Amino acid sequence: MNCWLPRSLIVFFPLPFLIWTMQDDEVSRAGCRTAVNDLVFIVDGSWSVGFLNFDTAKKWLINVTNGFDVGTQFTDMAVVQYSDTPRLEIHLGQYKTRQELIDAIGGIKYLGGNTQTGRAIKFATDHVFPSSMRTSPARNKIAVVLTDGKSQDDVVDAAVEARSQNIIMFAVGVGSEITKSELVSIANKPSSAYVLFTEDYTTIEKIKEKMQQKLCEESVCPTRIPVASRDEKGFELMVGLKITQKAKKTQGSLTSEMAFLLSPEMDFTENTRDIFPEGLPPSYVFVATLRIKSPVNKETFDLWRIISKDGVPQAAVTLNGVEKSITFTTTSITSEIQ
Numbered sequence: 001m002n003c004w005l006p007r008s009l010i011v012f013f014p015l016p017f018l019i020w021t022m023q024d025d026e027v028s029r030a031g032c033r034t035a036v037n038d039l040v041f042i043v044d045g046s047w048s049v050g051f052l053n054f055d056t057a058k059k060w061l062i063n064v065t066n067g068f069d070v071g072t073q074f075t076d077m078a079v080v081q082y083s084d085t086p087r088l089e090i091h092l093g094q095y096k097t098r099q100e101l102i103d104a105i106g107g108i109k110y111l112g113g114n115t116q117t118g119r120a121i122k123f124a125t126d127h128v129f130p131s132s133m134r135t136s137p138a139r140n141k142i143a144v145v146l147t148d149g150k151s152q153d154d155v156v157d158a159a160v161e162a163r164s165q166n167i168i169m170f171a172v173g174v175g176s177e178i179t180k181s182e183l184v185s186i187a188n189k190p191s192s193a194y195v196l197f198t199e200d201y202t203t204i205e206k207i208k209e210k211m212q213q214k215l216c217e218e219s220v221c222p223t224r225i226p227v228a229s230r231d232e233k234g235f236e237l238m239v240g241l242k243i244t245q246k247a248k249k250t251q252g253s254l255t256s257e258m259a260f261l262l263s264p265e266m267d268f269t270e271n272t273r274d275i276f277p278e279g280l281p282p283s284y285v286f287v288a289t290l291r292i293k294s295p296v297n298k299e300t301f302d303l304w305r306i307i308s309k310d311g312v313p314q315a316a317v318t319l320n321g322v323e324k325s326i327t328f329t330t331t332s333i334t335s336e337i338q
Contacts, residue, residue: 032212033068035219037075038092038138040128042120044147045081045111048177053201054110057146057174060204062102067212068219070098075219076138077101078128082120083113093133117151121158121186125165140219141167144211145186148174148201159186168218172196172211174204237304240275241268252291272306297321 041061045054061079068075072093079090089108095101121143129141143162162169171183171194178197187194196211198204238244243260246268252259262268290303298321305316318327 032216032219034074035068035216036073036139037068037215037219038078038129038132038134038141039065039068039075039215040078040080040092040124040141040143042080042082042086042117042124042143042145044083044115044117044149045087045113046083046115046149047112048115048149049110049201051110053148053174056201056204058105058108060146060208062105063205063208064211064215065101065105066098067216068098070101071096072134076132076134078124079105079108080120080124080128081108081111082116082123083111084116085113086116086120086123087111088123088128092128092131114152115147115149116153117145117147117182117186118153118155118158121145121155121162121169125158125162125167129165129167141165142170142215142218143167144170144172144215145183146172146174147178147183149177150179150182155182156185163188168194170194170196170211170214172198172207174198175200237275241270243268292319292321 043057043061049057065075065077068077070077076092077090078088078092078094081087081089090101090104095104124143129143132138159169169187171187173180173183173195174197176199180195180197183195183197184191193214196207196214198207243262244258246266247260247262250259250261300318300320300322303317303319306314308314313329313331315330316328318329319325320327
């Protein structure tokens with residue numbers, strides 16, 4: 001098969017890319033809700049948070065966790081509250097239903113004290129994750145650190161150790177007293193995917209859906225983008241199709257991203273086997289950011305196409321400029337187009 005990306009348009013690096021679900025049939029049928037995770041929330045309970053804000057943080061935890069089924073067959077959740085010392089509020093596997101978990105989170109008492117984030121991360125790595133009572137290991141180990149201030153101890157070594165134990169680290173910063181560099185050092189890379197910010201606790205609900213989406217991607221997408229210093233799930237087609245080598249770099253409308261000008265004379269055809277040695281996954285999401293210049297913006301064309309050696313389309317993402325629509329086409333199990 002050949003993987004193809006056509007026409008004259010400006011594409012912003014590093015998109016498009018694919019994110020996909022697990023390779024085996026059982027997990028490919030499972031969505032975010034039924035994912036098998038060990039999920040640990042590491043929550044700042046220091047004096048800077050305050051009683052009211054801590055209650056708001058608990059409500060946020062409840063709303064975020066509503067996206068998962070609870071239990072040893074699905075997602076086991078734990079909560080660590082920390083200040084000077086970490087306190088394990090909820091053990092992994094302690095509650096078997098979502099309502100039990102919600103009630104337990106609501107009953108957590110505010111701790112108060114100083115901010116020892118590094119100590120809390122180390123506690124979760126050394127004691128909480130290893131305490132899982134599953135008969136078989138969780139497919140994903142995920143930690144979410146929620147804090148509103150600079151740590152009074154070192155977080156770097158603790159975070160490095162956690163990531164070396166294959167714990168996926170998210171960092172959520174609240175308010176103006178947080179240190180961005182500290183959150184970046186805690187989280188996986190890139191920080192754009194694993195670090196979240198909100199102005200204060202009254203606006204934390206605005207990042208609930210984003211947090212749920214990030215946790216979902218980590219739960220059901222096993223393959224990571226093959227780019228140095230990135231932990232993000234998915235695959236960058238711009239890299240696989242060698243756009244950066246074949247196309248001319250240009251100034252795009254997004255100044256924060258690299259942009260490349262594609263023309264009809266350029267051949268971006270690549271052997272699919274070279275990009276996906278194991279073949280396309282059974283389920284995936286295609287994500288792209290681009291600006292199409294006139295007159296192409298009034299045409300119909302495939303942004304991405306995979307064809308067999310005999311020229312039969314296998315998959316395509318088609319843009320219709322007149323109807324302003326996007327169509328995804330693929331073959332079914334019976335080799336029929338759908």
